[in-house]
Amino acid sequence: MKEFLLIIRGGDDESGHRSPEEMQKHMQHWQRWMSGLAEEGKFVGGQPLKSEGKTIVEGGSRVIDRPLAEGKELVGGYLLIHADSLEDATNISKDCPGFEYNCSVEVREISPM
Template identity: 70%
Template sequence: MKEFLYLIRGGQEKYEKNSPDEMQKHMEHWQEWMGGLAQAGQLVGGQPLMTEGKTLSEGGAKIIDRPLAEGKELVGGYLLIKADSLDHASEIAKGCPSFEYGCTVEVREISPM
């Protein structure tokens, strides 16, 4: 199996408007989905990301105190998964719970070194 990275962007603005009960249900959906990936031997790892960040450019000479993307484009988290192909990884990504909040998921194969 190959490894793939899911970059999960957006959805925070809708999610943050939820009640505590709605947030809990969403977290349960995430736990179920990731639990299923783990049981299938497809989950390598993943975490949500904090909104603070720094973007470095020009060989590190220029530092911006924010992630490069703005607002709804912010990467909110990532997952590493195993799949047979890009199409297979894309099919698995369709189960991402954050689609409920308008996120996007970029699926990228990790190149072997």
């Protein structure tokens, strides 16, 4: 199997308008989805990301506060999965719970070194 990175963008704008009960239900959906992937041997890892960050540019001589992207473009988290092909990884990503909050998921194959 190959490894793929699912880059999850956006969704934070929507989550701010949810009740604690709705947020809990959403988190349970994430847990079920990732547990199912783990049971199938497809889940490698993944975490949400904090919104604060830094970008180092100009050969390491300059540091920029990040992120500067709009909420819908902000990378909120990632998953590393195993899949047979890009098509398989894409189909797996279609069940991402983040779509409940209007996220997008970019699927990228990790190139072997």
